[in-house]
Amino acid sequence: xxxxxxxxxxxxxxxxxxxxxxxxxxxxxxxxxxxxxxxxxxxxxxxxxxxxxxxxxxxxxxxxxxxxxxxxxxxxxxxxxxxxxxxxxxxxxxxxxxxxxxxxxxxxxxxxxxxxxxxxxxxxxxxxxxxxxxxxxxxxxxxxxxxxxxxxxxxxxxxxxxxxxx
Amino acid sequence: xxxxxxxxxxxxxxxxxxxxxxxxxxxxxxxxxxxxxxxxxxxxxxxxxxxxxxxxxxxxxxxxxxxxxxxxxxxxxxxxxxxxxxxxxxxxxxxxxxxxxxxxxxxxxxxxxxxxxxxxxxxxxxx
Numbered sequence: 327x328x329x330x331x332x333x334x335x336x337x338x339x340x341x342x343x344x345x346x347x348x349x350x351x352x353x354x355x356x357x358x359x360x361x362x363x364x365x366x367x368x369x370x371x372x373x374x375x376x377x378x379x380x381x382x383x384x385x386x387x388x389x390x391x392x393x394x395x396x397x398x399x400x401x402x403x404x405x406x407x408x409x410x411x412x413x414x415x416x417x418x419x420x421x422x423x424x425x426x427x428x429x430x431x432x433x434x435x436x437x438x439x440x441x442x443x444x445x446x447x448x449x450x451x452x453x454x455x456x457x458x459x460x461x462x463x464x465x466x467x468x469x470x471x472x473x474x475x476x477x478x479x480x481x482x483x484x485x486x487x488x489x490x491x492x
Numbered sequence: 493x494x495x496x497x498x499x500x501x502x503x504x505x506x507x508x509x510x511x512x513x514x515x516x517x518x519x520x521x522x523x524x525x526x527x528x529x530x531x532x533x534x535x536x537x538x539x540x541x542x543x544x545x546x547x548x549x550x551x552x553x554x555x556x557x558x559x560x561x562x563x564x565x566x567x568x569x570x571x572x573x574x575x576x577x578x579x580x581x582x583x584x585x586x587x588x589x590x591x592x593x594x595x596x597x598x599x600x601x602x603x604x605x606x607x608x609x610x611x612x613x614x615x616x617x618x619x
Binding site for chain 1: 501502503521523524525528556558559560562563566591592593594595601604605
């Protein structure tokens with residue numbers, strides 16, 4: 327299944343950041359996002375959660391940012407927000423992300439809460455976006471999509487799309 | 493023991509001990525890039541307080557915390573749970589905006605696996 331969002335005629339891009347992503351840029355973009363959207367407060371908060379987790383995932387795993395700038399965008403389609411990220415990462419990290427998205431996409435809300443709690447109590451690991459992806463999965467109405475495309479040097483292009491209903 | 497005072501940034505909370513009440517507050521946003529490093533001085537401060545066998549009262553009034561910060565707070569609560577199990581006095585208040593059910597759930601999930609005395613308190617509820 328393709329992770330790239332479909333653009334509807336009435337769609338509006340409410341946020342897009344490109345290039346090497348920094349923590350300061352994520353914070354500034356979060357403030358811009360909260361000021362730009364028109365949605366109930368609870369929905370706005372969920373959008374913030376998904377955006378920050380996705381952006382920090384990109385921040386942590388992006389590689390080759392000069393050649394392949396990371397992109398994070400949020401599109402308002404009228405009924406939903408589509409949150410999309412695209413970045414290069416190591417093939418190992420990309421494959422693990424796809425595996426987590428696939429495994430958790432089948433879980434119920436209760437199952438996602440249980441898995442998240444279990445992961446949170448495990449020792450810290452580096453190189454994996456596991457809990458953040460689980461958090462995104464449980465905040466969305468539809469399963470998260472993840473597509474990976476192999477790149478040279480044992481890297482991969484990762485695209486992740488989440489949809490939040492208003 | 494020195495007092496605890498960490499100013500807020502756009503993505504980290506104001507953490508401080510109220511000198512009048514002794515309550516340790518966490519206020520604002522909590523989504524640092526490296527939560528483990530951010531919370532390290534707070535953990536060290538808590539260790540010092542536990543070594544002095546002093547009561548610990550925590551109050552959280554967070555707008556948002558990311559998963560990395562959630563994990564760091566679980567480590568902090570685990571430390572306090574061990575202190576509580578040995579007879580130390582610990583209490584936790586989790587404040588949340590009344591119209592943000594998701595932040596109430598965050599508090600409930602955060603404290604789920606601990607026996608610490610706690611209170612979840614809504615803010616700004618319309619009457």
